[in-house]
Amino acid sequence: MATPVLDKADAAGKPEPGFADSPYITVTFRIRRFNPEVSAEAAWQDFQLEIDPKERVLDGLHKIKWEQDGTLTFRRSCAHGICGSDAMRINGRNRLACKTLIKDINPEKPITIEPIKGLTVLKDLVVDMEPFFQAYRDVMPFLITKDTNEPTRERRQSPEDRARFDDTTKCILCAACTSSCPVFWNDGQYFGPAAIVNAHRFIFDSRDDAGEQRLEILNDKDGVWRCRTTFNCTDACPRGIEVTKAIAEVKRALITRRF
């Protein structure tokens, strides 16, 4: 049986904090706090915690919320890098708190944690995602086909056709890319990388018939031509999507009208 074995390992191999062979270290989390019910100003607040450096930043935030300050506010749902709720700016870079190990971001110095930029901060690390999702809805991120009849059989697709948009299917809509884009910081009217990535996913899908329409939407003043190719989005993407490349492919499709 599994349970007794686990118990034994637990008792033997996990020294308490403070002992010489303890895996725990002291880390400082420097968190950007904002609570409109208390003050109009946002300010940094330091928290010190004993934590295993192999744990994630999200575990540290949980530890603070559960043991030190229950008012600390942040989003997280699955906590395993797939729901896209806990994108935040950690040490000046957009990351998912649930995919960032403390040992990987130099725990000797204070770890700064801020809300993602370019969206209204509601409280602490929680931002208003509505403008982000509005841009997403505006590119029509759903299958549109010419025949309105219900299909009688599966919509078949060759592996080659599937591979053309494989990269952009990985998006989890965490907004790490869009909120790392300097154009988006200054002008929220820009569609932003995430919306373009999700348009790419359907434009290059052989089963979809509304590619032309989506291209027309992205051809506008606030569409793909505002991209300055700074690659911030590609660096920020926690799913490793080549965002800037996807944007470039949309640009090319607009010029050559081939997709």
Next chain:
Amino acid sequence: MSTTETSSGVSPVEGAAVYTVDNPAPVIQPPRQRTKKTPKSTRGNFEMYGWLFMRLSGVVLVVLVIGHLLIQLVLDGGVSKIGFAFVAGRWASPWWQVWDLLMLWLAMLHGCNGLRTVINDYAERAGTRLWLKALLYTATVWTILLGTLVIFTFDPNIR
């Protein structure tokens, strides 16, 4: 635990909280947020042509400008040879007239379009954008017209 505590939001005079649950502080919205109604669709290829023009004119300008700098500053005695006679001699040939004209137009339009995108990106208020762009377009048109006029009406026998 906490070392740098934040301001409490308590005003120094009254000693009462300025912001409460029922009276929260205003949140700071980033510039020009997208809403259901914005941006308005304009339907045109202007931005695409602008983007293409930047790439193509950039490539041509590399050749034109480096050639220009070589002729003016490096080859055949360098900068010391430049005088009224040198310019008059060059503009006697249609080849150099076209070269300079092309360089003038491409460089001005390239720079103008670049600044237009910078203004669009960074000027947050609609009024600021309008005035900056008005200034930019005036300067561009003025420089292009004046330069073109000089290239075509240049008189080497001017007294």
